[in-house]
Amino acid sequence: MKNKVQRLLTIRKIITENNIGSQELLLSILKDEGFDLTQATLSRDLKELRVAKMADRENGYIYTIPEKTVPMEPMQRGGRGNFLADGFNGIQFSGNLAVVKTQPGYANTIAAIIDRNNPFEIIGTIAGDDTILLILREGVSRREVINSLVLAMPNLKEKIG
């Protein structure tokens, strides 16, 4: 339990499955799960994940991940996000472009998952049958792009993390 992406995924999971009211509480849960970090880092993580704090129903506050897209299939663990990672065959970079190779027929669905996650690092995708072109935001690093893909499809971590 030591890399950042894994930590971010865990944070998202904890937040969606529990009612977390403060960073301090979240921090202690993370510690229990074996992550070693400080509140400062957690604050940065929440910022990166764009987690929001809002009032709960009747007194108290909770952290939430605002859904800004129309509900589709939930893609949390066991969902399509994981499954789809199986169709993912590789990624290569060139300048501000990345090319994702997929198994035949998977490109569109995987691209849709990426789009739905709307990662800051990727300003657009174009999918064919077994290839996706990612147009990257200027100035983002390859590592950041990969992290954003893993965030969209957790199981990708085993393949490229």
Add this chain to the structure above:
Amino acid sequence: MKNKVQRLLTIRKIITENNIGSQELLLSILKDEGFDLTQATLSRDLKELRVAKMADRENGYIYTIPEKTVPMEPMQRGGRGNFLADGFNGIQFSGNLAVVKTQPGYANTIAAIIDRNNPFEIIGTIAGDDTILLILREGVSRREVINSLVLAMPNLKEKIG
């Protein structure tokens, strides 16, 4: 004088129409609009409205109202120009590329319109389902590209001009 309900409505309006990063900023705007209150009261108001604070796209934080799902503006009657421009959702640039986001299914038609106009600034387009990739001529400015799109679809002017 201004009652609480009116204040809450104003707060919601300000938040949805601006990028408010702190209660202090919001407070000063409210003061400008004639509301007299303290930050403590504002905090309680935001709690009541269930306003959330989350990281902004770039840097910093903004207050949002979670059910901020942007319902697409209903299509207005008019000519075909309107029709096409309505499928246009936005454009972003990265290097010598531009990515146009469209409503699902619109990409090919809009790309065809662009191609038919054969703008000097755009040396080619590739369309998926809801995304168009524009490959730009070396040295052209983003403004020039936008202008060429408006030329192809006059009603776009209202959206991005």
Add this chain to the structure above:
DNA sequence: ATAAAAAGTGAATAAATTTGCATCAAAAAT
């Protein structure tokens, strides 16, 4: 391989937000 740049982090601190307590005003009750 080495240098340079970027990303990640903790400790301490600053900034921002929430809340306990007291007060005041308006509504409800007696």
Add this chain to the structure above:
DNA sequence: ATTTTTGATGCAAATTTATTCACTTTTTAT
């Protein structure tokens, strides 16, 4: 017509969250 209750609010303290600084590690460029 008083008294009681309730809701709204300010003030200041408490709590929570964000950021600055310094440093280390990782990535990228030369």
